Amino acid sequence: MPSTAGIGRLRQPAVERPGRPERPRRPGRRFPARTLHVVDIENLAGAAIPSLAQVTEVQGLYLARLAFGGDDQVVMAANHLALLNAALGWPHARYRVRSGPHGADLELLDVLLHENVAARFTNVVIGSGDGLFGQAAASLVSRGVWVTVASRRESLSQGLARAATDVVYLDVPRIAAA
Numbered sequence: 001m002p003s004t005a006g007i008g009r010l011r012q013p014a015v016e017r018p019g020r021p022e023r024p025r026r027p028g029r030r031f032p033a034r035t036l037h038v039v040d041i042e043n044l045a046g047a048a049i050p051s052l053a054q055v056t057e058v059q060g061l062y063l064a065r066l067a068f069g070g071d072d073q074v075v076m077a078a079n080h081l082a083l084l085n086a087a088l089g090w091p092h093a094r095y096r097v098r099s100g101p102h103g104a105d106l107e108l109l110d111v112l113l114h115e116n117v118a119a120r121f122t123n124v125v126i127g128s129g130d131g132l133f134g135q136a137a138a139s140l141v142s143r144g145v146w147v148t149v150a151s152r153r154e155s156l157s158q159g160l161a162r163a164a165t166d167v168v169y170l171d172v173p174r175i176a177a178a
Contacts, residue, residue: 039093041055041090042079043130043155044058045058065170079104081099096108108133109136126150130155148164149168152170
């Protein structure tokens, strides 16, 4: 006969650990807070075929302005001619490849729209300024995901900036000569 000892008991509240603040969690969320970084390296480098030096520079700027956690994931997209430099300059990412107009954007949109991102990640960083990501960003925000856009100032779409929760510029602001 199965035991019914646990039926009808109220769950005790979690014991608060001293020195360790509780992270806000969405109801029903079983996973720890983590971030998905989707990176259009061509857009961030400002080149259709970024050199290894450009990819390394972008990675340095990105890492200096955005925090990475141990459970975060990076998905990078590029055309087939830029893939080698992207992989050598930014190792330990998941790579998606598509050539043609907006190829890298479409690969990253595929990830954002079809990989249940809102259920798996608390934060998403869109490393691009392309307006193509505006609707996906707005959808993620409406589902409780904190969306940050990392972009160069001159390539940021205003629609994407409005849809995001936060914007981080990777390039240093130009200071007028006195």
